[in-house]
Structure formats: C-alpha cells, structure tokens
Amino acid sequence: MNVEQPQLLSVKTTKPQYSRTQSLRSASATNEYFSDYASDATSIKSNQTDDSGYETPPSRISSPIPQSELITSEMTLPTRPEAARPPPVDTRQDRGKNRRSRMLTSFDDMSPPTPGVDDTPYIRFAIEQLSADEEVMGHGRHSSILSNDTQPLRYLPSLSEEEEAPLAAHPVQDGREPPTPSTPQRPISRRPLPNEILLPVYPPEGQVWAELGFIPFPLRLWPLCVYIFLCLLVITGLLFSNIFALRNHGLYDYDGYATPRYFVFQYLPQMLGMILLIWLFVIEAAIYRTVPYLSMSSTGAPHTLLQDSRILPSNFVHPDLSWFKIHGRSLGVSFVIFWITNFTIPLLSCLYQTQWVTNDGPARWRWTTVQGVGWTLFVLYLFLVAALILALIHIHRQESGLMWDSASLADLIVLFQKGNILPDFERTEVDATVGDSLPPRSLRLGYWTTSQRPDIFYGVGEEKVSVNRLSANMELLLREKGLDSQTSSFDIERQRYSYASAFTRSIHSPFTRYRWVPWFVRDGAVLAWIIAAVCLIIAFLVVSFVNKAVQHGFLPQLPSRTRAGGFSSANFLFSFLPALLGMFLFLVWQPIDTYFRAVQPFTNLARPSGDSAERTILASYNACYPGEAVIQALINRDFKVAYIAFIGLVSATLPILAGGVFTAQLFANGQVRMVASMPGYIALSVLLTIYALSYITIWPTRKRYLPHAITTIADLLSFLYASPLLAEPALSHVRTKADLVARLVGAPLGLTGDSRMKGPTARYAFGIYIGRDGREHLGIDRRDIF
Template sequence: MNLVSDNNAHLQTVKQATPQYTKSDSLKSSSATNEYFSDYASDAASQKSNSKGYETPPSRISTPLVQHHPADSEMTLPARPGVTQPAPLNIRQPQTVRLLSSFDEMSPPTPGVDDTPYVRFAIEQLTRDEDVFGRGRDSAYPAQPAQYSPAAAPVFAEDSVETLTPSPPPPSPPQQPASPLAPQIQRKPVPQEVMIPVDLSKDLRKRLGFVPLPLRLPILALYLLLCLLMIAALIFSLIFAGTNNALFDYDGNATPRYFVFQYLPQLLGILLILWLFVIEAAVYRSLPYYSMGASHRSSWVLQDMRILPANYVLPDLTFFRNREPLLGITFLVFWFANFTVPLLATLYQTQWITNDGPARFRWTAFRGVGWTLVAMYILLCLGLFYCAVRFRRRNSNLLWDPCSLADLICLFRRSNVGSDFEQSEVSPDPDAQVPPRNLSLGFFTTSERPEAFHGVGEEYAPIKRLSFRPEKPKESPHPNESGDVEAQRLSYGSAFARNLHSPFIRYRWTPWFLRDSAVLAWIIAALLLTIAFLVVSFVHRAVQNGFDPQISSVTDSSGFSPANFLYSFVPTLLGMFLFLAWQPIDMYYRAVQPFRNLSQPTGATARHSLLLSYPAYGHLRVVTRALINRDYKVACVTFISILSLFIPVLAGGVFTAVLFSSDNKVRMVASMPGYYALCVLVTIYALSYLLIWPTKKRYLPHNINTIASLLSWLYASPLLGEVALQHVETKAELVERLTGSKATPVALTGDRDSDEKGRRARRAVRRLEQGGGVRYAFGIFTGRDGKEHLGIDRLQRPGSREMLVGLTSQ
C-alpha cells in the first residue's frame, strides 16, 4: 500500500538535536534550579559509561552521501503490481516530520498483495528516531538500544530521485531484554559534589561555641546557688529544731506564720521545678547538635533524639538508648526532684511541747524528711554540674540557639541528607524511614564551590540530588488488551500523590492524650472528681468542723506525726500529678502553634510561624508573647499550667491536726482561706479540659518530636534555596531578613532627612508585614525537584500557583 499520497510526496528531513529530557508539567517553583533536577535514567547512563567508556551522540545526525544503484539500494520499497509509481522525492531543508494523523490519509491497500514487508518498513522508519533519541514519550515499554550500521541505515541523497523497485524487507533489529532503567544515551558523568569539612581558623572558631542561655555557666551557677541556699535552710532548720525544742509557737491556721511553715516551702520548691523545666527544654533541643561534635558523634541524632521535653509524669529513659548514660542518670535525678515538693509540704509539723515553759504546740522540723531533701538537692546540684560540663562552650559548634523552624532551615539548607527524606512527609513514622548518618555540625565547603558555609552534613559524602525512582511498569495479564499508556507513564507516583491529597493522611496525628476519646475521658473524669471533691468538702461542714484522722496524730521527738504527714504528702502528691499531667498538653500546644498558623488559608508571616519558639520559653514569657502574637489558645493553656502549680502548694498545707478541748479529741481541720482557693483552682483546672480539644489545624501527618520529623516537611521546600537565607551569621540577622525589619532600634545619624527616611522605610516594612507581606503556609507545594510535596513553603511564589493549604473545610 502507499504510505504517502500523491499530493504530499515530499520527504521532510528530521531535525536532529542533542538528546534531552523534557517535562510536560509546569508546576515548577520559581526558585527551582537545575541543580536539583535529575533522572534515574541519566544516573544509570553515567554508571554504565564508567564501565564501557564514554560515548556522546552527535549533536546532528547526518547521513553519508553514498550513491547506490537503484536496483541495489536498501532505501527502496518493494514495488506493487499495478500500483502507480510516486513522484520523485524532493529533499528540502530540515523540517519537522508531520506524521499521519489518521489511517484515512493512507492509500487503500492493493488486493492480493502481502502488506507485511511494507508495514515493517514503515514502522522501522517511524521508530528510527525513537531508537536514536531513546524511549518514546508514550511508550509503555522500554525502548531498545539503537544499533544501526552504515550499510543498514537508510540513505537520503539531496536533490536525488529514488526509484521504487522490489527488494527484500529490511531485517528487524535484534531483540534486547527490556529494562526500565536501561540507558538509551551514553553521557559523560558529572563530577559528584562532596561536602568537605573546613579546618577551623581562629576567626571561624570564635564564631562558634554558642550555648543556649539556660545552659550557660552563669545561669546554671545562679540555679546552683539557689539550691545551695535551700540546702543551707534545711540544715539550719533541722539543727535548730533539734537543739532548741522546735522552732516557733503555733498561733493558728490563718496567720503569716502558718503561711511560712505550710505554704512557702513547697512554693519555693515548685518554682525551682519550673526553672528546671526550662533547663531540660534547652538540653532536649541542643543535645542533637552537641552530639554532632567530634567527641560525641552519634548516627541516630536525627531520628532518636527528642527535641521536645518529655520528663514529666514518667521519667524519660531515651538517653540511655542514645548512648548518653550520664545524661540519662541526670534526667532521672531531675524527675525525682518533682518529689521534693510533696516532701517539703511535710517538712514542718506541729509538736506538743511540755519541757520548755508552759505546754503548747510549736512548729518543728521532721528530721527524716529534712535530710532526705538535703540528699536530693545535692544530687540535683551534681546533675546541674554535669550539664554545665556536657554543654560547655568548647563542645558547641552552634552559631545561635536552634529553637525554631527558621533555625532548622539555616542549618540544613545545604546539607547532603535531603535525599534520605524522599516521600517521608506522608509517612506515619519518618524516624524509622531515615537511615542512620554520621553527621557533623560546623563549617563546610564543597568540591565544586569554594565558599565556606555553616550547617549540618556528612563529611566527605556526596550531595545527592532529589529524584524519585520510577516503578517498573507492570505487564498486563492480557497482552492483546490495550492499556492507558499515559496512566502507565505516571503510575509510579500515583500512590504518593494520593497520600499527599488525602485528608486522612494530612489530619492523621495528634498525641494519644489529645485524641477525641482521650479528651472525652479527661473531661468526664475531671468533672466527676471535682463534683465529688466539692460535695465531700462542704456537706455537713466536714472540712470546716474537722474530721477524725483515723491514725495517730502525736508528733514524736524526731518531728514525725503520722496524721500530719499523711494529709500533707498525699494531697500534695495528687496536686503534683495534676500539675505534671498538664505539662505535655501545654508543650504540645506550644510546639504545634507554628503549624496551626501556617495551616490558615491565608498563611502566616515569618514572625508568627517560622520564628515562633514557644517551647524554648518559660511559662510567663510564653503567656506574654502569645498574647502579643494573638495566639490566645496557647496563652490560655500556659496560663492554666501556671495556675495548676498552686494546687500542690495549697493542697500540702491546708490540713493540720488540731486538739479540740471541748471533747479532748484531735481532728484534721483545714485552713479555710487556703481551702477556698484550692477549690477554685481545682474547678478551673477541671473545666480547662473543655478547652484542649484540638481542631483540625492542630492535626499533622506525623509527630514533631525529632529533627527528622520536622525535616520531612522541609527537605524539598524551596525555602532551603532562599537567597535571603544565605550566609546568616546571627539570630538577629535571621529575624531581620525574614521580617524585613531590624531587631534593634534605628540609631539617629544627626541628619534629619536621613533619619526621617529611615523611619518611613521602617514603618512601610511594618505595614507591609501587617498587611500581608511574604506569607508562609503548610500544605501542598511544588518542590525543588519539580514535584508536589507536603510541607512548608511560601504561600505563593512569582510565576507559580498558590499552595493548596486546606484539603477540607475548616
């Protein structure tokens, strides 16, 4: 049959260009560069070229002008009997070949003539370019390597006429085993870029060595001084009470002296606990980076080391697993320090004194509890001393305190571990997916770029490009059945894409104690227990009139009274449980608030998202900063945490054994001012569980306890390639670059016009930030590899579409 009509009998030469890969989708971010685009085909080609030598295809495929006899030419089609010969071929300048759009353009077949040789010849000519350039765009199977010899290649002579004479059909190329990763083009391999550590000079060494403020030696020394003062006060009380027939006379349960002996000790103790929480938080967020030093190198810093505190109701024993046994013992001592508050509540008791003047009740100190507290505070001082040694300046390679998402971006923007996190943003446990790496923190350079930069990376390891390994196309069980070629071409990312756009994956994780069933259980339990507590307290004036302690209330010579000890230690212990149980809730709301702000449809500014660092602050500072930033729920939850610390303080000192002379009986009587305050605090605490139900914007795909879990939402983000975040040397400079305003006031220059212009510029920047400015979001964005990812990026970049933030209505 004829392949070309008589009116279109001109052959157009194919314009050959250098083989290249093209992408059809235009979701590429404006900040994406060729550095991050790669393909496994080119990688495989580079590997094959290392073993077989280097072959580069010509930039233009030319045809040798070899003249053949018309009868012997291999570029002649077999002539059909009774078919009119076509017009002579007119070779024009190279143009794009127009393929037949439908079978209607083809000449009708000749009856009785076998078309197989002609069909084979036409298919071979049509697929010849694909053999040269590689696999066709819509091919469902891998292309065969091009194997052509000059003798078998078709010859096109310019301005010549080819006569169509019968000849045997051209032989088909030998079959090669199909391989989806087999290279079709041999290219010279690109030299791998390797991260090389920089030998620290005196100037570079001076820039390193940052220690977070709570772990600095002067701050720890101040805390140690307070602990030593507590030890001194305890020893003085124990010695003085044993040699002077107690301390002071008892003058009632609503006096200043009663406050000093029954409320002040545990109040001082719990304030030290609050300060200890700040120190623990600094240790948690700093330990992974200190473990990247030369003397404390660990391969699991990203996956196993927590960055959020967890040493509250139960002790955190993960330090032993992370090969930090001394730090594990230190945190075990820190956890036992929580028991100092109940013990301080039982330290001072009333004792009936008869050998020092008239018989009367006097305040005395319980020697057994007192010496136990002295030993616990000494252990606490030793733990603090170890923290000062472990986190001293020379062990630090930090430039500033890494406590926010922006700090994480600066540390990992040029790291070579990004490829380890591919598709981890939708994984339920990214820590288990990331392989171990022997990482270090400091100044690096690369084999291709001479400038030095500060960051985290694996020494002498290549910087891998972001790429996704395409899955091998599955063979259809019915070979004769036609399939969706385009669907097969894109099937490798279909499961990952479905997970990205799945609301179930996006809103999958929250801590177990904040899941719907758990929060409902907390609310029911808190309300029922509060109602029972109030009923028992005020029915028949049981607390005010006193009740039988059921055990002996006599204070012995050592200052121990069973009744006073029981009704002081147990209520304080229950109050400490309520206080410690609220701390993980408070810490979760602090840590998740940046993601909550980023999950708004309009995104959030850097000051309210990337720069937020509530977990690093103390309780009072969190409340203040949250109110300024209008994060009212965080301020409310942290304020409840502050209020809850007074529950163990009041519960430990509200009951006292009193002798009623009317019936000569001892009853446990409550100090009513303190008891009323305790009832109010317990009611507020119980009702606060109604406020902790997290909304959808506080749900995440997985946990945020480790560096790896946070990097899973940043590894493909164009934020890692932001030019504005290059060569940042201080935290103040980072804040200035992200917010567009300086952290310090503008200094007056003496020039009125210049100062006025500076003020106007500063006000314009603030208005820009308040009115929108650069906004960031948590959602689906186009990553540095040109593919969709779930994570953090600018809400919209020039030349790209806006991020998909909300998958469902909020």
C-alpha cells in the first residue's frame, strides 16, 4: 500500500498590528462627553464611507498599552490638525504635572491580547475599571475633597444626520489638509469675549431710573422709630415703678394669686417684653439678609461678603460674633446687645414681688418693685435703644442698592445672572465648605454695562473685570446635546467616560448629595432631644401633680423675707430660674425653626416631580413674620413648616408662664411656702407637653439633606451658577418683585385679581441637570430639563 508523502505548505503570516489616532468622538457612540480640548477643534467628516459603529460593545476592552513604534498600515484614519490635538494622557502616578484625563480606545482597535505578551498591564487596567465601577455604584469610598487636577467634561453639539456615520479610514497624502465638512459646526468656546469688561454706570442728570434704595419694612425709618419709642416707654415705666415704689412703700395691695392684679404684675411685664423681643428677632432677620447687599453698594466693602456674611439669623442661644469680622464694630456691638436683650424676659418676670408692709397703715402684703432688677432693666433697654440707633444709622446712611427684598432663590438669579462672578463657583456644589474655594472679590450692586455692548442691566458684579459669556448659539446647542444624551442608550464606554472625573462621581454619589444637615437635627441629636424631652416632661408632671405638691406649696429652702429694696431670695430664685429655663427652651427652638424655613424650598425641589415656583424658587419663609410664616406655609401646603413655626410661637409663652406661677405665701402655721397659681401652672404644663412632643416632628427626611450648608449667598449660588435658569427670559429685565412673581406664576385677571392667567405650569427641581456649559451639575433647574 503506497502512502503518499505529506507535503508541507508554507503560509505567509503577518502579526496583526494597529495604529492609534486621537479622535474627536467615539467610533461606537454618538452624542457623548468630550474633553475641553475638543471644543476648539474642527469637526472631521469622512466622505468615503457610511458604515455605522458597533451596536453593542465587545465583551473585552483592550488595555491602553503604549506603542513604542507606529507602524503604517494600509488604511489609516485622517490625522487631527496639530492645534486641535489633546495633551498627552497622564498616568495615575503622575498627578501633579497635568490634569488627569482617561480615554478609551476605539472599538475598531480592540483585539485579544497577543500570546507571549505580559498580561500585567491588562490585569492592572481591569482592576482600575472595577474600582471605578464600585465608586460609581456608591460602594467605594468617596472623598469629599475635590481634586483640582480633574479634567472637566463638556458636551459637543449634536451632529447632523450625514455626520452620524463613523469616520472611515482613508489614505492621507503628505501636506494635505483633512477634508473640510460641507456644513461645519461652529467650535464651542467658553473663553470670554475679547476686551468685554464690566463697567459701572449711573443715571445721567435729568433721567430717573428704577430706584435702588429699597429697605425691608422692619428696617425702614418709621417702624424703627416706633420700636425705639416703645423701648423708651418701657424705660419710662421702669423709672416710674422704681421711684414710686420707694416713696409709697410699694405699688398696690396684694389681693391673691388668681386675680387680675396678679396677672398684671406677674405675667404682663414678660408678655410686653416678649413682644418687643420677637419684633427684635424680625429686625435681626431683616438685617441679616439686607446688610450683605448694602455693603456691596458702599465703598470699602469686605472682599469675602458672599462666603462669610450669613443671610440666616443665628443670634439666639449664643451671640453671633461674626459681625465684628465682616461688617465692623458698630453692627458687632449692636448684635451683642441684641443677644443680651434675651435676659430681659427672666428679669421682667421677677421685677415685681410681694412685701410685708407694717409702717404704712395696717400691716399687709403689697406689690413692690425690686430695685436692683428695675435699674438693671433700665440700663439694658437704654443699651438696646443705642444699638438700634447704631443699626439705623448704618442702614440709612446710603442707598441699599436693592430694588426689593432679596430673600428667595429667584431673587438671587435676577441679581447674579449677568454678572462676572459665577465662573468662580465652578464645581463648588460638591464642596463641603463653599467659601474655601472662592477667591476674594470686590463686589458692587447696581447698574452695569460692558465695553462691547450698549445695553444696561442691574445686578452684582466686579468692576473692570472680564465678563465670561458663552459664544453665540452655544447654550442652545449644548442644551440639545445634553437632552439627547439623557435619552440615548447607555453603554459601557459612556459609563466609564462619564464617571472618569472625581467631580462627576461626586455629583452622582449619595454620600455627597445627602451630606449636610445642621448638627442639632442630625439623627443622633434628634434622638437625644426626644428622649430628654419625654423624660423631663414625665418627671415634671409627676412631681407637679402627685400628692398635689405644687398646689399645697413647698418650702423654698431660702430666705423669703423681703428686704427694703423689694428683694427676696426665694421669690427671685423661683421667678428668675423658671423663666430662664423657659427662655432657653424658646431660644433652642429658633434655630430649628430657621433651618426648616430655609430648607423647605429645597425639600420641595427634591420631589421626584419637582414643584411649582411658588413653593420652590419664590418661597421665602425666613422673610415672613412669625404668624405670617404659619399662614403662608399652610397656603403652600408645607404643613411641617407651618407646625414648627407655630411651635416657635407657642414656645414664647413658656418663659412668660414659668416666670409668674410661683409666689411665696405665708400659711396659718407661720410657714412660708412657694405656691403656684394653678390656672397658670396647668396652662404651662399643657404647653410644655406639646413642646416636648414636638421634637418628634423635627426628624429631617432625606429630602432635607443637602451637599453643604445654605447659610450664605455663596452657598446658594453654588447650586445656581451653571443653571439654564440664569438665561430664562422670565427672569431677565425684572423691575419689581410683583413683576417677577407674575412672570413665574401668572398675571392676575380682572379687577379682583382672584384668578391668574397661567400657561403650562413650570416645575422646578433639585438634582443633576445639564448646565449651560453642556456638562452635568448638581443644582436647581426646570423639571423638564432633568
């Protein structure tokens, strides 16, 4: 059997090779994120092929192994012009030289790893990708500090239908330019227009523009004068009481602890003092939100107004000493005196005491004035009048620069939309402390123009500094691109590229989104408040009503005899101390009330479907009066804010009642006991119970958590600096607050104004949106943009 001799055939083989060329867009996905350098490059269009990219990504992505030598193949992609080429990609180990930028290779370049080649780069690359995916999903460790080396991402305009085909490979001759598209897209640039400088402008003689001297009602001249006049009346009453009681051995005869005269001497002084104190809180709140803008209208204003000047009142439990740092000594001294005024309520509760009089007719008990307390109050109210005069002079010595009371998010948009300071807030929405990332600025509030445009506008800006404007049609192109990318399919390349920067991971991270809440409403603190309040109220009720201990009286354990000046140790202690404790409870509730009022617009914005302008960007509960806040919150259906504001009013009665329920009584057996006025004590017990149980309602939900505080103007602007709301026509060229509300809500119809003419109701939300620069941001925008 003949067996054929096998023949060996030689087959010519070549090692697969590929070349890498930087491309302006991914070959497998359109409408994608790009780096900043791409915005200055010209779009490249191929005229030789209509092939489409991969429909699904391959199962394996090649590692970015650097090629030591570029081998020419039969087909090469068009080369990018030298000016449009990106900088070299840095490695993870070299973070300090250039911004970090990670780019994936084209799907066309993917191939299995070649045998015999070290797999270490592939393994390292896979580990890096897995780590990045864990951080994206929230399982990794997130840092609250944002690296400055992170390359910002940008959207490019959507390509036309003809340009949707991927770039085809075709030979390029030496010295030839790449083919020019027939309809080139205008390159996008975020650079400011050349030589466009922001310049202040003032109305010429003989012309009247909109006045810039608005002052909130509590700070106007005649309301402040009325308040000062009332303080002078109190001072006069104190002076009269002290002198009359000395000359007439008291004021009136004592007739029991359940009579109208008892009410006048034991409750009425604290009630009048509390009215003045709540009015003072309203004045303080108006100063907090007005003085930053007032300082912008004057020369020599601090350069850190936006980040250091608070707009929410905080002069409650402890004095706010930041006024000395930001606004000078006059307002600093005024606010220290305002805080000391809190002690007038406990002092007023022990101003009048009973005294046993024997040298003026028959021996009897008489109401008299405690001289030491009376003169102390006399001095404190004199200081209060002086502090108010200082504040009045500081506020009215010049125009405020305001057109209306700027207290809502919509007001901030109107003031800052055309200025030149918003670029300073780049990426600050994820910072734990916004002020640390902002440079000092010499700001001015008023009318402006630019060196390149004749139009005049109103707002806040820095004089003789470039105006950063987006180029023509840029916002429209970027918005269309952003919306398309939100509805397009999600693929692996998009995930890896979108989350390539720490900033983008931060805005998507729940650790950043729900990071901040004041310490006193954190879970542990609220739980402590609830336990302490419930335990104390139970102990209070048990001690008070078991065996009728309060009704039958208890020994004061202190001398109860009234001296010549009307002072009694027992009466003073059991009037001043309960009123002081009640005052502490009242003051402790005020920061809670302030926080819930301030955060409620963000709570409404955080709803899945957003909310209307009245409940979001127009809401300004902190600018409302105490009773007005309750009514306005009920109208807006913000019931939690309404209840907390109502408890703020209820808590004002605690020091009034607590300071007047106890008096020393002489019993038939010769003992002196501290006896409570039962009508007042029962009312106090009921109100204390309501107050204690109200701490259960202050547990903040997830919607009330924010990335950082909202106590300054800078904190709020960090959520608005890139928002398309800054370019809303409804928020441009606004002249009055009524005009602003009418544009956002609707204009009233008819003479009654009961109904409003409304188009489709716009809803606003807080979340991740596509900003005016085409990138993702965390902040506030219209709901249909998210």
